[in-house]
Amino acid sequence: MEKTKRYILPEDRIPRRWYNIQAEMPNKPMPPIHPATKQPLKAEDLYPIFAEELCRQELNQTDAWIDIPEEVREKYKFYRSTPLVRAYALEEALGTPAHIYFKNESVSPMGSHKLNSAIPQAYYCKKEGVENVTTETGAGQWGASLAYAAKMFDLNAAVYQVKISYEQKPYRKSIMQTFGAQVTPSPSMSTRAGKNILTVCPNHQGSLGTAISEAVELAQTTPNCKYTLGSVMSHVSLHQTVIGLEAEEQMKMAGEYPDIVIACFGGGSNFGGIAFPFMRHNFTGERHTRFIAAEPASCPKLTRGKFQYDFGDEAGYTPLLPMFTLGHNFRPANIHAGGLRYHGAGVIVSQLIKDGLMEAVDIPQLESFEAGMLFAQTEGIIPAPESCHAIAATIREAKKCKETGEVLRQVHRRRPPELRSHRRRNRRQPRRNQRQVRPQGAAPRPQRPGPPPVVHPQPWPATATAARPV
Numbered sequence: 001m002e003k004t005k006r007y008i009l010p011e012d013r014i015p016r017r018w019y020n021i022q023a024e025m026p027n028k029p030m031p032p033i034h035p036a037t038k039q040p041l042k043a044e045d046l047y048p049i050f051a052e053e054l055c056r057q058e059l060n061q062t063d064a065w066i067d068i069p070e071e072v073r074e075k076y077k078f079y080r081s082t083p084l085v086r087a088y089a090l091e092e093a094l095g096t097p098a099h100i101y102f103k104n105e106s107v108s109p110m111g112s113h114k115l116n117s118a119i120p121q122a123y124y125c126k127k128e129g130v131e132n133v134t135t136e137t138g139a140g141q142w143g144a145s146l147a148y149a150a151k152m153f154d155l156n157a158a159v160y161q162v163k164i165s166y167e168q169k170p171y172r173k174s175i176m177q178t179f180g181a182q183v184t185p186s187p188s189m190s191t192r193a194g195k196n197i198l199t200v201c202p203n204h205q206g207s208l209g210t211a212i213s214e215a216v217e218l219a220q221t222t223p224n225c226k227y228t229l230g231s232v233m234s235h236v237s238l239h240q241t242v243i244g245l246e247a248e249e250q251m252k253m254a255g256e257y258p259d260i261v262i263a264c265f266g267g268g269s270n271f272g273g274i275a276f277p278f279m280r281h282n283f284t285g286e287r288h289t290r291f292i293a294a295e296p297a298s299c300p301k302l303t304r305g306k307f308q309y310d311f312g313d314e315a316g317y318t319p320l321l322p323m324f325t326l327g328h329n330f331r332p333a334n335i336h337a338g339g340l341r342y343h344g345a346g347v348i349v350s351q352l353i354k355d356g357l358m359e360a361v362d363i364p365q366l367e368s369f370e371a372g373m374l375f376a377q378t379e380g381i382i383p384a385p386e387s388c389h390a391i392a393a394t395i396r397e398a399k400k401c402k403e404t405g406e407v408l409r410q411v412h413r414r415r416p417p418e419l420r421s422h423r424r425r426n427r428r429q430p431r432r433n434q435r436q437v438r439p440q441g442a443a444p445r446p447q448r449p450g451p452p453p454v455v456h457p458q459p460w461p462a463t464a465t466a467a468r469p470v
């Protein structure tokens, strides 16, 4: 029988609704806390920072399905649906009986999944009469996507890019400027938050936490301006569910259903996007899929973070979120996967981890690059440093299948290349002993955490399902 490599959905099957997992998850996330009043957050508390419709989506724990505005869906047609691809060559190279599929979001104009949320965020800002938007970015994928979406809706955009990534990936700045965005390396002297950070640490290389603080401050001090966010918050993962909803239809075309869903984890938006639509079938007991988030060993908030209320940014401007965190002042190592250098996880994933409804693994940088190289040499696509972490986790599971002979169906998400990182890797021999380096401030590998230590008022792993043996 002829093997199908790529599964594509026609335009009329691009999702018409986003899936809101908050309405159906067994235990709802604890409420975000207002940093000043210490009271549970209301949507109105967020209005000064975000577009109002996004605030309502953020705290919506009742409606499982949210309509995608027609104007947003028209923009999605620029690149959706994205292909689901069977990785036959990778399977062969691994000699594994597992069936590996990847959801290729790199076909989007900006090269990653980030546009899936940048478009609706810009749309809602425009609809509410906003003229200016600000945001943060690490690797630059989100910054580029937001700059493009802002252009689509005729908004002015200001982007704070983490300094180390601004230096490591200079061409990203050019892409954002092509769409008219103003790009500033963070920490900078342009905000009070930036000045405070540089006063304490003049050589601070920046983190997503510092960039978020500066972008929020600029939004609060600029007329008719709103802040937009590339990950972490629930409304961002909501928009990303177009990924998993499409993949579910494409797996039906392949006549299969995933035993394991894997994605890399920075703030959690792509993980939520591909996993949440499949997770709803676990909640009803129909299915027993495993969900694995792959994070960098140098920024292990899910595997070695603590569950507590913490700020989402360095300066403490954001609400307090009940999250797995390494601490909002944590300074991640300067790894190439700039998009994964974030200290905490969103409230939904933090609750799912606490309830043991998903797993997390931490991947050392060298292992992630080796996985990326093998993927490139077999499937012909050079993955970004971020996606290499998901591929490494997939390869670990595929190798287990080889040992046990189990035929597991794995789905993961992937994105195009940052050649500078790969060039550096090729030049240097991996120094194996370095894998043992523990990031500053990370606790030793804990037992699954009990109730969360209370930082402010109000006093919180993994499951695997046996696959059918061959």
Ligand SMILES: Cc1ncc(COP(=O)(O)O)c(C=O)c1O
Pocket (backbone or CB within 6 Å): 112, 113, 138, 139, 140, 141, 142, 230, 231, 232, 264, 265, 266, 267, 268, 269, 270, 271, 338, 339, 340, 384, 386, 387, 415
């Ligand atoms: C390609 C890519 N993958 C993953 C991420 C991590 O973000 P998230 O966890 O929100 O998907 C980023 C962030 O910039 C990214 O650029």
